[in-house]
Amino acid sequence: MPNYWLMKSEPDMFSIYDLRKRPKQREHWDGVRNYQVRNMLRDDFRVGDQAFFYHSSCKEPGVAGIMKIVRAGYPDHSALNPEGEHYDPKHTLETPRWYMVDVEFERVFKRVVTLEEMKQCLELQDFAVVQRGSRLSILPVTAAQWKFILSLEDRRSREVLDGC
DNA sequence: GCCAACGTTGGC
DNA sequence: GCCAACGTTGGC
Numbered sequence: 680m681p682n683y684w685l686m687k688s689e690p691d692m693f694s695i696y697d698l699r700k701r702p703k704q705r706e707h708w709d710g711v712r713n714y715q716v717r718n719m720l721r722d723d724f725r726v727g728d729q730a731f732f733y734h735s736s737c738k739e740p741g742v743a744g745i746m747k748i749v750r751a752g753y754p755d756h757s758a759l760n761p762e763g764e765h766y767d768p769k770h771t772l773e774t775p776r777w778y779m780v781d782v783e784f785e786r787v788f789k790r791v792v793t794l795e796e797m798k799q800c801l802e803l804q805d806f807a808v809v810q811r812g813s814r815l816s817i818l819p820v821t822a823a824q825w826k827f828i829l830s831l832e833d834r835r836s837r838e839v840l841d842g843c
Numbered sequence: 844g845c846c847a848a849c850g851t852t853g854g855c
Numbered sequence: 856g857c858c859a860a861c862g863t864t865g866g867c
Binding site: 713714811813 | 847848849850
């Protein structure tokens with residue numbers, strides 16, 4: 680069984696539309712510098728997993744679409760570059776500290792499923808993204824949560840906010 | 844731009 | 856190993 684994930688990115692920096700424009704519609708998901716998230720990237724991501732592309736720190740935070748994992752965790756080479764903003768001198772080829780995966784664009788949602796809507800839904804109260812102070816940039820998603828969020832895509836947001 | 848939440852750092 | 860200070864995330 681594949682895993683499901685939610686991966687956050689600020690659309691001003693890198694959006695799902697940017698991913699769609701990349702060669703082969705693929706990109707490295709690099710720059711993660713949090714140990715909990717590092718462990719997920721290193722140990723739990725598998726080829727064939729799917730992930731929600733979540734737009735954060737923007738006008739309408741929420742799930743914008745879907746991507747798939749096309750390469751499992753491997754050392755994040757952005758940590759090797761002393762000129763780069765993600766440089767870490769403690770990360771080396773021999774003893775990597777930080778990991779990344781490769782993702783591939785799958786599709787853009789018909790509409791953004793917003794954080795505001797997700798907060799209204801009883802079905803998602805256990806989902807970390809709706810909880811205060813949850814700041815991890817990657818979160819695991821259960822099969823039930825995945826399915827439920829997909830069902831929200833096909834509803835009108837007003838209806839979800841009023842009646843979920 | 845504010846600030847709550849939480850992770851990291853470093854002095855002791 | 857404690858904990859205060861500081862930095863970052865990210866919604867609002």
